[in-house]
Amino acid sequence: MASQGTAELRRLLARPYPWVKKPFIVGAPMRIMAGPQLAVAVSAAGGLGFIGPQAKPDQLSADLDKARELVAASTSLRHPLLPVGVGFQVWNGDLKIATSDVEKHKPCAVWLFAARNGQPELDEWTVSLRGASRDTQVWIQVGTLSDAIAAVNSSTPPDVLVIQGSEAGGHGMVKDTAGTMVLLPEVADAVKESGIPVVAAGGIIDGRGAAAALALGAAGVAMGTRFLASSEARIAKGYQDEVVRASDGAKNTLRTQLYNHLRGTFGWPEQFSPRTLINRSWVDHEAGVPFEKLQVLHDEAAKSGDAGWGPEGRLATYVGAGVGLVRSVQGAGEIVENVRTETRDVVKALSDDL
Numbered sequence: 001m002a003s004q005g006t007a008e009l010r011r012l013l014a015r016p017y018p019w020v021k022k023p024f025i026v027g028a029p030m031r032i033m034a035g036p037q038l039a040v041a042v043s044a045a046g047g048l049g050f051i052g053p054q055a056k057p058d059q060l061s062a063d064l065d066k067a068r069e070l071v072a073a074s075t076s077l078r079h080p081l082l083p084v085g086v087g088f089q090v091w092n093g094d095l096k097i098a099t100s101d102v103e104k105h106k107p108c109a110v111w112l113f114a115a116r117n118g119q120p121e122l123d124e125w126t127v128s129l130r131g132a133s134r135d136t137q138v139w140i141q142v143g144t145l146s147d148a149i150a151a152v153n154s155s156t157p158p159d160v161l162v163i164q165g166s167e168a169g170g171h172g173m174v175k176d177t178a179g180t181m182v183l184l185p186e187v188a189d190a191v192k193e194s195g196i197p198v199v200a201a202g203g204i205i206d207g208r209g210a211a212a213a214l215a216l217g218a219a220g221v222a223m224g225t226r227f228l229a230s231s232e233a234r235i236a237k238g239y240q241d242e243v244v245r246a247s248d249g250a251k252n253t254l255r256t257q258l259y260n261h262l263r264g265t266f267g268w269p270e271q272f273s274p275r276t277l278i279n280r281s282w283v284d285h286e287a288g289v290p291f292e293k294l295q296v297l298h299d300e301a302a303k304s305g306d307a308g309w310g311p312e313g314r315l316a317t318y319v320g321a322g323v324g325l326v327r328s329v330q331g332a333g334e335i336v337e338n339v340r341t342e343t344r345d346v347v348k349a350l351s352d353d354l
């Protein structure tokens, strides 16, 4: 395998973001939970932070105003564009509002995910957002080899491809997918000739995971679940306590639409479903308790504050299968720095020994 090729892809990925240190660490966009505080803290530590979608498309603008304010107050972030990215869920996004936000705030990158109608819809968003801000890089997150190939062969390919393995927290492919360990190298090989760098997402929690992803062909790594346990995440304490407490993601997480429906969210394209911690809502659902009854119990739990989460709780607790590796809440900057150092240490220890 030509290592020169992957080094060049790492350079290509990094070029538009001169403040980002090696290895390239990304704070993934997480709906509501990755707000401006988290995204700016990740970028300020030499990573690239993404703001996630808000509950409603027209609420993003306030987050971008706040990000701008935080960047202005930061001593380390000076860049002509806004040095954070913005994530859009295409299926329920509003392209007109997104285009006007990107035109106004000029984020350095946009991250598109979950189109109902596949690549043609992603192309429509890409063209519109590039028209709004020429230098904003377009990142597209996919979870299958065929979607990765469709993206790089499209008439308007992305600047960066994010490969999401099935370990990932939040929404991902229901089927036709695989873990990062096998999906990532197969996609990296398949798209190498395109010259589009690949960023890995799904199950990366520490420097071991990051080093593995880089070895498998990623030019950078994105983490979501790990940043749920950051001081800057926009998350309830009960939820965050669960992220730190939970272990054995293989046994204690699964993908289901149940919690979306309990929260009143319907309409996700059928190929996607969120990974969540199992709690009473799921256990009772499996035992045959009707949805209407689950909903009443869920809505009561929602009124109980932080007690609504936990094994006996009933609220959605979207996390990745790597949740058991998240053991404490830290500042986002500290997380970026720790993962960076661990990654280097892992790679060095292996190269000294092999």
Ligand SMILES: Cc1cc2nc3c(=O)[nH]c(=O)nc-3n(C[C@H](O)[C@H](O)[C@H](O)COP(=O)(O)O)c2cc1C
Residues within 6 Å of the ligand: 028, 029, 030, 031, 033, 052, 053, 087, 088, 089, 111, 112, 113, 141, 164, 167, 168, 169, 170, 171, 201, 202, 203, 204, 222, 223, 224, 225, 226, 318, 319, 320, 321, 322
């Ligand atoms: C709570 C949560 C919310 C998420 N929301 C989004 C989102 O709005 N848009 C998106 O593209 N990805 C979203 N993701 C997925 C992340 O972009 C990323 O693929 C994932 O977190 C990587 O796996 P990890 O959680 O194992 O690090 C979310 C993930 C989590 C945990």
